[in-house]
Amino acid sequence: MADPSSVPQSVEDKWLLLPAFLRVKGLVKQHIDSFNYFVDTDLKNILKANNKVTSDVDPKFWLKYTDIRVGRPDRTDAETMNRAITPHECRLRDTTYSAPILVTVSYTRGKYVVKKQNVQIGRMPIMLRSNKCVLTGMNYDQLARAIECPLDPGGYFIVKGTEKVILVQEQLSKNRIIVERDPTKGIVQASVTSSTHGGLKSKSYVVTKKGHIYLRHNSIHEDVPIVIALKALGLQSDKEILLATAGNTEAFKSIFSPNLEEAAKLGVFTRQQALDYIGARVKINRRVIGPRRPPWEDALEALATVVLAHVPVEGLDFRPKAVFVATMTRRVLMAVQDEKLVDDRDYVGNKRLELAGQLLALLFEDLFKRFNTELKSSIDKVLKKPSRTSEFDAGQTLQFMGDHITAGFVRAISTGNWSLKRFKMERAGVTHVLSRLSFIAALGMMTRISSQFEKTRKVSGPRALQPSQWGMLCPSDTPEGEACGLVKNLALMTHITTDVEEEPIMRLAFMLGLEDVCLATGAEMYDHNNFMVHVNGMIIGLTRTPLHFVAKLRKLRRAGRISEFVSVYINHHHRAVYIACDGGRICRPLIIVERGQSLVTAEHVVLLRAGKMTFDAFLKLGLVEYLDVNEENDSRIALYERDIVFSGPGRTTHLEIEPFTILGAVAGLIPYPHHNQSPRNTYQCAMGKQAIGAIAYNQLNRIDTLLYLLVYPQKPMVKTRTIELVGYESLPAGQNATVAVMSYSGYDIEDALILNKSSLDRGYGRCQVMRKNVTMIRKYPNGTYDRLADAPQEENGGVQKRYDIIQPDGIAGVGERVDPGDIYVNKQTPTNANDNTAGMDGSVVASYRNTPMSYKSPVAGYIDKVLLTETENDNTLVKVLIRQTRRPELGDKFSSRHGQKGVCGLIVNQEDMPFNDQGVCPDSIMNPHGFPSRMTVGKMIELISGKAGVLTGKLRYGTAFGGSKVEDMSKLLMEHGFSYSGKDMLTSGITGESLEAFVFFGPIYYQKLKHMVMDKMHARARGPRATLTRQPTEGRSRDGGLRLGEMERDCLIGYGATQLLLERLMISSDKFEVCACETCGLMGYNGWCPYCKTSQKVAKLTIPYAAKLLFQELMAMNVMPRMVLEDV
Amino acid sequence: MATRSLNDPRRQVKVGTERVYDVANTEFPGNYPGEDHSWNLKKFRKDLKVEIQRLSRRSVEFDLVGVDASIANAFRRILIAEVPTIAIEHVYVWNNTSVIHDEVLAQRLGLVPLDVDPSQMEYHNGVATDRNTLVFRLQVACERRKGAAREETDPEKLYKNSNVLAKHLTWVPQGEQESFFADHPPKPTNDNILLAKLRPGQEIEIELHAIKGQGNEHAKWSPVGTASYRLLPNIQIHRPIPPPLAEKFQKCFSPGVISVDPTTKEVKVADPRRETMSREVLRHPEFEGMVSLSRIRDFFLFKIETESAYPPERLFTEAVTVFRDKVKRLKVAAQALAVEAAQAREGEADADADAAMETD
Structure with a gap:
């Protein structure tokens, strides 16, 4: 034992492990690892499971896949010399960044067996920065040559030119028993969702119903009494069943005994009787071939393959399954007796995260199976022919199989619809377009986790912050509104297995002295000395020395003898040891503490700092290990060295690497988040993604649909460790504004900001908006094609103003100014493009019709870039990027990093701004009323730290749970002649007198958000109307009217303003003059009633066109609306 | 020396722990019974004092004593917003293959201070003439420097013209300008302002028109970096500071403000001008009641920094000129208004008379 008096030395800078970790794993390692696993391992497993194609016609024929691999991404164009491709080229050319899937096959050709290598069966989209990607392993220089940003995390796909992310999906873990209670119905149930590698999924339950326990499964019509089920599984005697479920516990025995009676009442005593009982209730899947089987065989098959499918039944040995059902029953009994012994669905340890690799694996398996059936049918088609000129070569068939796999991948990823009937999977919205609004938006998207839970249901449980999320999922980063708490984000150090x-691992467990559970009786299983051992939900054995067993397994793991991602933990309530090595568990690294001492010492950190040690070395030396949520909850983790407990049952086992890693990458941008009210941090997480800034090093080479850039982005004065680690300093989104917290002019109420006009003149908040405009130069089936034409000449030889920027090639010149209405691509389409009757040679071009692209925005822009390229199907693509540079204006939205957003309320000349003794004018003024209710103390501390930073010429830290101390910062202010409190004495710029209050004054990092007035402002007097109703159109994009809605209408009614109501609702909208007949009440025309055949009593009246339309529609439905007319 | 003591409470703006007291001047006519505070040129002349404290090539510091805050502030505002200068306004981009966009480059060019005496130019009235527009050219192309070492990474050594600087702006004389500006050709005041960065193959070819303007239209025409003032700090020690606390007391102020006698530890205010009003002394309870802080209301420590064509000492007089022009204009307007009012009154009387006539 270590001397308890030796106080553990704090290892300075152990946070350096974090950058070391990120260097190895990167920020999006979960996506990349998952994809790599799929491509390298899972693909081969899938192939192995579906490797043979035979023919129904020729029994001697076979084709066997022996190997599969994914090649390097290449260009698919037919006539290309250089096949190397970069992701950026795919983005620009709207193609898919994919690599060929190559298989090795051997098959029979006549009498011979032929082997063919590298046959392409399709193409697979490649995840950027995965080990198949060309970018992996490139240095800065090479990345720059490939026009790729070194800070871009990768982990997404490029499909048809758009960047697509497969979001992480959260699910309940498979193959684990979950015990729940329904207090309203008084039901206790244990459920298991079985999932085997074949993709089969089924859910089995053990439930209580009126004091009895039943086994329930979808393939059995009605609930089977548990005793019958156990008898069918081979536990013959009642004694054995009682022991296997209730053990020797009297309480359980009394709860369980009615079940035994029930079985006896139903006359089920033997296994055969039980099987017959179940067999009569099994849903039979009709098979056409073969004779009818007796029911007990159906029961046997159902029990062996569908019920609890994940527990293997080898050679009709039902013992493991019987033990499993017995364990489930016991868990139910325990929950009946003690209602606390239920499981929590929302517990993160009971969750599994499904990643791109798993989803792609399912997709590939489906596509590959379909590919094989198609291959088989086309082989059959050939073999069916009685005589052939040459020997049939299946390799030829294989080569010309079409592109179903490629198309399947592209369709699934670009639409996000994963509909795999084979696996009963129907999911929409799996993929999303990577948001490139800001660097942080893209990064945040890569760490996002979406839940399968329905958004509309109003339950708080799944949305609430779970204590077990600690360190794994970010507590701040979740959206507001309907997806609140369902969409989560990974914390900084999280890894997904x-x-x-x-x-x-099972073999190893037996070698460590495990006893096979199949050899044990119930009495032994539930003996108070024995612990059951589960591996991935399967019960495999018993141990008498669980602590020892677990310790030994952990030692082996730390020594690297088994994977570092295997987790072992003891659950004392279940009296069980759980070993897990399945994928999708959330885990994170922690420092191991032994004998009260952190194993990572100052010497290690020195080596780490010198670059002589990597994170993997720490793992290998057993100084650091990964813990998943379950094992984490079985450990004692100290936050700081000073918290380490040396001995006793609460002995510390691990030490946190760094507390701020409980936050994610997005929440990590907030300075001093631990001083803020927690919702404010959540708001900032949403807003940080809307901030305009730099998005990537290749931002000026990109042609995105919409790109927002800040002209002069700055790195924040107050930064955090996370900011340094994610590269926010290199791609910032904001500026350090000097802020005075005071009221000014009344145009700053409700969070409005006052901006200094001179600051705007000098470039504060200036941003650029670049918009992509695309057109295709199409070739039509009849041989005609679109063309680009130069500007049309006027009679006097001049050119119309709106064509003046068109160059001889028919496209506006780069750098030209585009005014509203100008034409920038003068495209012409043949008038007979859809006419297929003409000659196919394209010689019959009747004439061309102008289909130009004209500039719509009300503000002039500049042509930034023009790209002419060819797509995968040989159409010419024209992309024109148009740029606007905007200075902030009234109504533009700004936000600090503390969830404090506001719009610009007034722009004030510099001479009217207050100034301090040094003559410094603020860039913006913020109203102090923003503070009391928001309680964003972090913002105030940011100001003080920032001010101290400016005065000392250093950047300061606002890292969560650390950072520069307020007291130190205030001292610095004082030393530089400023007030300790950060408040300055200001002089009014208007009166020239001192202000009566001291004003909190200093730099705060402000973000400009993408919501700008220019994109939103809208008003109309007259304008377009909808064709059907003749009412004004809706929405800004259609120059729509502003709706006088129901509530507004109610106000006018309440006020009695009938004429105004009439004007708003009819005269200014869709007034229509109709002729109505006073006799029959129907509408006529031109003063004539076609029903009464008279024009005598026809009156003219004005009604809304919509009303007229309604009457006519009713008439079309054989309803006759009559108007009753009266003189007023 | 000013005629009134700095310790006159009426001259003091009091600085408290949480706020500032007595911000506004109370000495206006009718406020104090029996005192005459009407404006008096003789008294004003006696009280007014302007004294330069420090003058450098780019800045000037001077005291302005004996005026009201409104007057001092008027000069400050005029300096920032209404003293004209010359700046680039129109940018004609012939070619720009650099990474910096045309609009951004144009904005940067506008902010370059030009060394042209604004009095020599007229305001631009829509038509460019050689009296109101100066033409500059910026034509820079970047090339590889031959003979640079292979492993060299410094762009300056690798390439020619890797940085486009203000000195690359060349003046193109128009009409009479050649002779007119012969002894002082227009150029940027600072040669080393970075405008853009180039790499081999990139070039910039731009024509620039500079015109006269004022800071209230765009900050680029503001002649000053900052023009501001602060009030003279005043520290009154009411009770002697206990010798053990003398050092601490001294530390509560800016260096050099408080002198401590090395032997007696007697504390004296040495140079209140240096005080930055950190109010540190008010934060410590042990000094409570011993000292009071204030600032002198009509004692302005003016500071002007400039990077413009004006030498700093000329700026203030330039502001005074603008100020006088404004006063003149106001005077004319006021007189016109008076005349108008008189006429209106006459007209009204006439109309009344007419009306009376008609009713008759």
Whole structure:
């Protein structure tokens, strides 16, 4: 034992492990690891499971896949010399960044077996920065040559030119028993969702119903009494069943005994009787071939393959399954007796995260199976022919199989619809377009987790912050509104596991002295000395020395003998040891503490700092290990060294690497978040993604649909460790504004900001908006094609103003100013483009019709870039990027990093701004009323730290749970002749007298948000109307009217303003003159009633066109609306 | 020396712990019974004092004593917003293959201070003439420097013209300008302002028109970096500071403000001008009641920094000129108004008379 008096030395800078970790794993390692696992391992497993194609016609024929691999991404164009491709080229050319899937096959050709290598069966989209991607392993220089940003995390796909992310999906873990209570119905149920590698999924329950326990499964019509189920599984005697479920506990025995009676009442005593009982209730899947089987065989098959499918039944040995059902029953009994012994669905340890790799694996398996059936049918088609000129070569068929796999991948990823009937999977919205609004938006998207839970249901449980999220999922970063708490984000050091083989681990467990559970009776299983051992939900054995067993397994893990992602923990309530090595578990690294001492010492940190040690070395030396949520909850983790407990049952086992890693990458941008009211941090997480700034090093080479850039982005004065680690300093989104917290002019109420006009003149908040405009130069089936034409000449030889920027090639010149209405691509389409009757040679071009692209925005822009390229299907693509540079104006939205957004309320000349003794004018003025209710103390501290930073010429830290101390910062202010409190004495710029109050004055990092007035402001007097109703159109994009809605209407009614109501609702909208007949009440025309055949009593009246339309529609439905007319 | 003591409470703006007291001047006519505070040129002349404290090539510091805050502020505002200068306004981009966009480059060019005496130019009235427009050219192309070492990474050594600086702006004389500006050709005041960065193959070819303007239209025409003032700090020690606390007391102020006698530890205010009003002394309870801080209401420590064509000492007089022009204009307007009012009164009387006639 270590001497308890030796106080553990604080290892300075152990946070350096974090950058080391990120260097190895990167910020989006979960996506990349998952994809790599899929491409390298899972693909081969899928192939192995579906590797043979035979023919129904020729029994001697077979084709076997022996190997599969994914090649390097290449260009698909037919006539290309250089096949190397970069992701950026795909983005620009609207193509897919994909690599060929190559297989090795051997098959019979006549009498011979032929082997063919590298046959392409399709193309797979490649995840950027995965190990198949060309960018992996490139240095800065090479990345620059590939026009790729070194800070871009990768982890997404490029499909048809758009960047697509497959979001992480959260699910309940498979193959684990979940016990729940329904207090309203008084039901306790244990459920298991079984999932095997074949993709089969089924849910089995053990439930209580009126004091009895039943086994329930979808494939059995009605609930089977548990005793019958256990009898069918081979536990013959009642004694054995009682022991296997209730053990020797009297309480459980009494709860369980009615079940035994029930079985006896139903006359089920033997296994055969039980099987017959179940067999009569099994849903039979009609098979056409073969004779009818007796019901007990159906029961046997159902029990062996569908019920609890994940527990293997080898050679009709039902013992493991019987033990599993018995365990489930016991868990139900425990929950009946003690209602606390239920599981929590929302507990993060009971969750699994599904990543791109798993989803792609399912998709590939589906596509590959379909590919094989198609291959088989086309082979059959050939073999069916009685005589052939040459020997049939299946390799030829294989080569000309079409592109179903490629198309399947592209369709699924670009639409996000994963509909795989084979696996009963129907999911929409799996993929999303990577948001490139700001660097942080893109990064935040890569760490996002979406839940399968329905958004509309009003339950708080799944949305609430779970204590087990600690360190794994960011507590701040979640959206507001309907998806609140359902969409989560990973914390900084989180890692998601991939599958690890379980057989070696089971073998190892037996070698460590496990007893096979199949050899044990119930009495032994539930003996108070024995602990059951589960591996990935399967019960495999018993141990008498669980602590020892777990310790030994952990030692082996730390020594690297088994994967570092295998987790072992003891659950004392269940009296069980759980070993998990399945994929999708959330885990994070922690420093191991032994004998009260952190294993990571100052010497290690020195080596780390010198670059002589990597994170992997720490892992290998057993100084650091990964813990998943379950094991984390079985450990004692100290936050700081001073919290380490040396001995006793609460002995510390691990030490946190750095507390601020409980936050994610997005929340990590907030300075002093631990001083803010927590919702404010959540708001900032949403807003940080809307901030305009720099998005990537290749931002000026990109042609995105919409790109917002800040002209002069600055790195924040007050930064955090996270900011340094994610590269926010290199791609910032904001500026350090000098802020005076005071009221000014009344145009600053409700969070409005006052801006200094001179600051705007000098470039504060100036941003650029670049918009992509695309057109295709199409070739039509009849041989005609679009063309680009130069500007049309007027009679006097001049050119119309709106064509003046068109160059001889028919496209506006780069750098030209585009005024509203100007034409920038003068495209012409043949008038007979859809006419297929003409000659196919394209010689019959009747004439061309102008289909130009004209500039719509009300503000002039500049042509930034023009791209002419060819797409994958040989159409010419024209992309024109138009740029606007905007200075902030009234109504533009700004926000600090503390969830404090506001719009610009007034722009004030510099001479009217207050100034301090040094003559400094603020860039913006913020109203102090923003503080009391928001309680964003972090913002105030940011100001003080920032001010101290400016005065000392250093950047300061606002890292969560650390950072520069307020007291130190205030001292610095004082030393530089400023007030300790950060408040300055200002002079009014208007009166020239001192202000009566001291004003909190200093730099705060402000973000300009993408919501700008120019894109939103809208008004109309007259304008377009909808064709059907003749009412004004809706929405700004259609120059629509502003709706006088129901509530507004009610106000006018309440006020009695009938004429105004009439004007708003009819005269200014869709007034229409109709002729109505006073006799029949129907509408006529031209003063004539076609129903009464008279024009005598026809009156003219004005009604809304919509009303007229309604009457006519009713008439079309055989309803006759009559108007009753009266003189007023 | 000013005629009134700095310790006159009426001259003091009091600085408290949480706020500032007595911000406004109370000495206006009728406020104090029996005192005459009507404006008096003789008294004003006696009280007014302007004294330069420090003058450098780019800045001037001077005291302005004996005027009201409104007057001092008027000069400050005029300096920032209404003293004209010359700046680039129109940018004609012939070619720009650099990474910096045309609009951004144009904005940067506008902010370059030009060394042209604004009095020599007229305001631009829509038509460019050689009296109101100066033409500059910026034509820079970047090339590889031959013979640079292979492993060299410094762009300056690798390439020619890797940085486009203000000195690359060349003046193109128009009409009479050549002779007119012969002894002082227009150029940027600072040669080393970075405008853009170039790499081999990139070039910039731009024509620029500079015109006269004022800071209230765009900050680029503001002649000053900052023009501001602060009030003279005043520290009154009411009770002697206990010797053990003398050092601490001294530290509560800016260096050099408080002198402590090395032997007696007697504390004296040495140079209140240096005080930055950190109010540190008010934060410590042990000094409560011993000292009071204030500032002198009509004692302005003016500071003007400039990077413009004006030498700093000329700026203030230039502001005074603008100020006088404004006063003149106001005077004319006021007189016109008076005349108008008189006429209106006459007209009204006439109309009344007419009306009376008609009713008759």
